[in-house]
Amino acid sequence: MPPGRPGKPFLEWCAENGERGERLANEFREELPTELTKASKYKAKWKCLKCKHVWRAKMKDRTRSDKPNGCPKCANRLPASKTNNFLAWCEKNGERGKKLSREYVDKDKPPTAVKKGSKYKAKWKCSNVECKHVWRAKMKDRTRSDKPNGCPKCANRLPASKTNNFLAWCEKNGELGKKLSREYVDKDKPPTAVTKGSDYKAKWKCSNVECKHEWRARLNDRTNSDRPSGCPKC
Numbered sequence: 297m298p299p300g301r302p303g304k305p306f307l308e309w310c311a312e313n314g315e316r317g318e319r320l321a322n323e324f325r326e327e328l329p330t331e332l333t334k335a336s337k338y339k340a341k342w343k344c345l346k347c348k349h350v351w352r353a354k355m356k357d358r359t360r361s362d363k364p365n366g367c368p369k370c371a372n373r374l375p376a377s378k379t380n381n382f383l384a385w386c387e388k389n390g391e392r393g394k395k396l397s398r399e400y401v402d403k404d405k406p407p408t409a410v411k412k413g414s415k416y417k418a419k420w421k422c423s424n425v426e427c428k429h430v431w432r433a434k435m436k437d438r439t440r441s442d443k444p445n446g447c448p449k450c451a452n453r454l455p456a457s458k459t460n461n462f463l464a465w466c467e468k469n470g471e472l473g474k475k476l477s478r479e480y481v482d483k484d485k486p487p488t489a490v491t492k493g494s495d496y497k498a499k500w501k502c503s504n505v506e507c508k509h510e511w512r513a514r515l516n517d518r519t520n521s522d523r524p525s526g527c528p529k530c
Contacts, residue, residue: 303334304335305332305334306324306336306359307330310334322345323345324340324342325343325350333355334355334356336355337354349367349368349369349370351368372412375411381408381409382400382407382408383407383408384408399420399423400420401420401430413435415436417432417433418438422447422450427450452491452494453491456490458488461491462476462490463486465491478503479501479502479503480498480500481501481510482499484499485498493515496514498513499511500512502527504527507529507530
């Protein structure tokens, strides 16, 4: 085994670092740990106490104070395999898995070549027959259990364009559109630079001649079809 570079011996560091040091000492699977230091670049063998996965990682990457490395299996960083890939995950996740499998249209990487927790920005196509929007999103953002990403067009998160902006929406939405267009007085962003579903807090001025109150409110709160917000003073 190659010696570690000069520095504190690994076992000594473990003894000084409480539960974290005890865990790393127990996960260490090399012979003669006294020959290595905590800052060594040597790729030692480790075995996760939780999932029993065995892998190699540099000593310094496991002992550093800033974002130390942990078990790659627990962190979903293992390479895709026959049993650990996006398609296999879809097959185990009911209707949601079927939906994501249909929407995955990436030709650069087949669904068996990526994992559900990958940071790879895959290509997707909305399965809504009235939408069919194509966009790119990270695998992990679409498969996570807490607030997974969906189609940005259906969620009104597409960037403003000539046809997709607040003013264009106002022109298509009768009296409500005319009212909101008059009340929009934001000088930082023109009405063509935001979308009707934006989270941007724009500036508004009440069109009621007896009020004229000015306030800030999100675009999506003023344009949503279910109880849109109005002037807080009125």
